[in-house]
Amino acid sequence: METFFKIFAVVFTLLFGYAIVVQFNDPDALKWVLIYLTAAVASVLFLLKKLKSSIYFLLTIFFLVLFFVYWPETYEGVQLDHGMKTVNIEEGRESLGSLIAAVVMLVYGLRTRFLNKSKV
Template sequence: METFFKIFAIVFTLLFGYAIVVQFNDPDALKWILIYLAAAVASILFILKKLKSSIYFLLTIFFLVLFFMYWPETYEGVQLDHGMKTVNIEEGRESLGSLIAAIVMLVYGLRTRFLNKSKV
């Protein structure tokens, strides 16, 4: 099971890294680069077992707040063939990216909490 979570974290480290790269053409690139960088660093620290579960739970809350803050007034989808034609498409993508990060941080937090409880 340990191998599964390491692979899971490596995959999401790479995905968050990819998300950083594709932000460079975004109007608010720096903000989203830093947000995805936080998720990528948290993923690396999960692999290294350097953070407490409470930090992952705080990151989960942070990303959930972003999810709700950026949810568009009118959801128009996130299709890649539509590009960034509307603010709603951009906000939809940003919002769903935040939700994915929140779910990943929750998985890290629960796994870290489970491992710490089993050692006692």
């Protein structure tokens, strides 16, 4: 089971890193680079077992707040073809990216909590 979580964390470190790279044409690129950098660093720290579960739970809340804040007024999908067609599509992408990060942080938090309780 430990191997699964290591692979999971490596995959999401790479995915969050990719999300950072593709922000170059985003109107608010710096903000989203920092947000995805936070998720990528949390993934690396999960691999290194350096954070407490409470930090992952706080990050889960942070990313869930972003999910709700950026949910578009009218959901038009996340069309992955060339570029951003509308603001609603851009906000849909940002919102769903935040939801993915929230779920990943929740997995990290639960796994960290489970490991710490089993050592008692």
